[in-house]
Amino acid sequence: MRLLLSSFGRALLSQLHIRMLLLTVLPFVFSLAIWTVGLWLGLQPMIDWLQDYFVTNSMFGAAGTVLNWFGMGALKTVIVPMLAMWALLPLMILTALVFVGLFTIPAIASHIGTRHYPLLERRRGGSWWGSLWTSLWCFAVFVVGWLVTLPVSLIPPLTFVVHPLLWGWLTYRVMAYDTLADFASADERRAVLRLHRWPLLAIGTIAGAMGAAPTLLWLGGALSVIFFPILAAGAIWLYVLVFVFTGLWFQYYSLEALLRYRSGQPPDGPEPGGDPIQPAADIIDAGPR
Secondary structure, rough: HHHHHHHHHHHHHOOOOOOHHHOHHHHHHHHHHHHHHHHHHHHHHHHHHHHHHHHOOHHHHHHHHHHHHOOOHHHHHHHHHHHHHHHHHHHHHHHHHHHHHHHHHHHHHHHHHHOOOOOOOOOOOOOOOHHHHHHHHHHHHHHHHHHHHHHHHHOOHHHHHHHHHHHHHHHHHHHHHHOOOOOOOOOHHHHHHHHHHHHHHHHHHHHHHOHHHHHHHOOHHHHHHOHHHHHHHHHHHHHHHHHHHHHHHHHHHHHHHHHHHHHHOOOOOOOOOOOOOOHHHHHHHHHHO
16 A cells, blocks of 8 residues: 555645646647548548437437436437447547557656655566557456446546446556556566556556546537537646556556565565565666766
8 A cells, every 4th residue: 555655645645746747748730630530531421320320320310319217308418419428538548548558658658656765676577569569458347337327427426436447457457557567577467466466456547537537528418519629628738637647656656666576675665574575666776867
C-alpha cells in the first residue's frame, strides 16, 4: 500500500509539471485532427444508416418502451445520434491511446528513468511488436466488452461501474507491459507482474474511474447531441490527460517494484520483524547524477 500511495503522489506532482502538461499537446492535436475529418465525412452517413436500420426493423417502438421503463422516454427522439456517439467512443479512446503511446509514454519513460533511476540497468525484455500486439488484442477485448455492456451503461448508476472496470483491465494490461518493456527482462517482467498483480490492477481500476469522466459529457441528452463536436474535443483531451497520468503512475510504481525485485527487497513495506526499509527510489536519487 505504501508503494501504491507514494507512486500516486509522485505521479500527481509530475502531472502538474509544465513539461508533462505539454506532452498532452501532440496526442490531442493529432487525435483532434483525425476526428475532425472523420466526423465531417462519416458521422452523418453513420446516423443515416442507423436511422434506416431502426425504421426498417421497427426498433423505435421497442427503444421507446425500454427508455420509458427508466423514466427517460424523452431520449427517444435522439436515440439514433446518441447511439452513434456512444459507438464512436471506443475509437476515440483508441486514437488517444495510440498517440499517447507514440509521443508521450517514451518521453515519460526516458524522463523518469534518467532522473529518478539513473543506475537501473535497461535489459529491454519488451519490444514495440510486443507492445503493439498487447495493445491490439487488449483493445479488441475492450471494444467487445464496451459494445456488449453498452445498453446497461446507459443507466447512469451503472456507468460508474461498468466503464471503470473495463478501463481498469485495459490500462493494467497495456500500461504494465509498456512501462517495463525497456527496463526489465522478459522473466523479470513476468515476475514483477505476478508479485504486483493486484496493486497494478488497482491502479488500472482507479485510472478507469477517472477515464469514465469523459463519458459524463455524453449524458446530457439532446444537449450532448447539439454540442457533440465541442464535447468530442473535450472528451479527447480528457482521455489524453488520463492516459498521461496513468502512464506516470504505472511508470513510478513499476520501476520502483523492479528495483526492489532486483535488490531482494519485499514488494511493499519493511521486512517482517525488521527495520523499515528506505524507499529504493530515495537511495537512487541520492546517488551521483
